Amino acid sequence: MNITNFISIFISAVFVNNVILSRFLGLCPFIAISKETKPAIAMSFAVSFVIFMSSVISWCIYRFLLIPFNLIYLRTITFILVIAAFVQLVEMIIRKFFPVLYRFFGIYLPLITTNCAVLGVSLLNTDMFFNNGKALTGSFYYSIFQSLCVGLGYTIAMILMSAIRERLELCNIPKPFKNFPIAFVIASIMSMSFLGFNGFKF
């Protein structure tokens, strides 16, 4: 466990393997809630929170429950259980304290359950920081840090996208391209630019 590992995890999770633009996980809110900046930020915070909490708990369950009982093949279903429970929790909190946001998110809030970014991070943590069923040294801290960084990368991608789409509102776009088609075009261009962090190989 040393500082260089943390730095490489940070750069890898935020930029090189950005969860939306390089791994293509969790695209549903990326397209649907990126029309304005404020809800986009709120949504990415909700997703980041779920990613963080679920990766903490799923790490504990994986380390102390699944490995000792030799049940690694159950990890997908247990992780989904954890995520579903946490999304319920977030939904209750938002409904109680931010009713306007709750109505704005609508169906997309429960859909965080099926957001593959959340499951993806939990699975990635167990893939990266476990070796043959044994936790690497500092694996727990790496997992937490990676989940935080992925949340940050998610937020950055959402803010970029929503800012671009806010400006697009004033542009003269051909009618068939309005709203979602142009959003997909932008998403692909942004993803190509993030490919620059990966480097090209011919």
Added chain:
Amino acid sequence: MFVAVIILSLLGFIFGISLAIVSKFLKIKVDEKLERICKILPGANCGACGKAGCFGFAQAILSRELSLDCCKVASNEAKVLIADILGIKFEKKVRLVAVVHCNGGCKVKDKFIYNGIEDCIYANLELGGQKECFWGCLGFGTCVNACPFGAISMSAEKIPIIDTNKCTGCGKCVEICPKKLFSLVPVNYDVYVACNSFDVGKLTRKICPVGCIACGICTKVTNSTFYIKDNLAYIDYDKIKDEKMLYEAMSKCPVKCIVKRP
């Protein structure tokens, strides 16, 4: 296999219990009247009542913060239903619809070539728009996009046309038009003054063939149902006794700026 089943059900049990406990703490009361009112309201979320949407308005009328009249969109029948739920009486009022006080459009020349964003609000920032008439319609159709009910369309003359059947009188167009060309009028009178120019008659005549020159003929013909203020004719809706007078004024108007709603 047995262990797997036990562990999974244990996990599910723990999560279920903890969620149940949390939901007890985070419970919110939902008034069933609120949902019923929400269903009856138009659901356009136009915001004309001053609230963020129909849900906010339903809350406001439940807490008696706003009265039912604040919603201009809901039909009278819907309002009667809501009044039943609230246990109050509702008095019917005449529906209001929007009219455009300009008929210039293509008939008015441009004073310069405008190449900016095709939006009235932005065009208006450039010396008050490209039209020779400072007060008239710029014709980019910002109001068309602003209308939540699709009641406004642009004519070939580059003037907004309002579909009276679709118009609910929410007042969104009144707010958004940078030239303040829209106003809400009672639906039962279909004559209005299609001009907004405060210029003196001589100047108006030079710029626009259908601009009001404030000659005052309409005032004389209708016995002051029309009145002139700031070089522009207005209709005083409180003073209307006979609808025929409006039509007479329409036919007598020398520049034909008093028109009938389509």
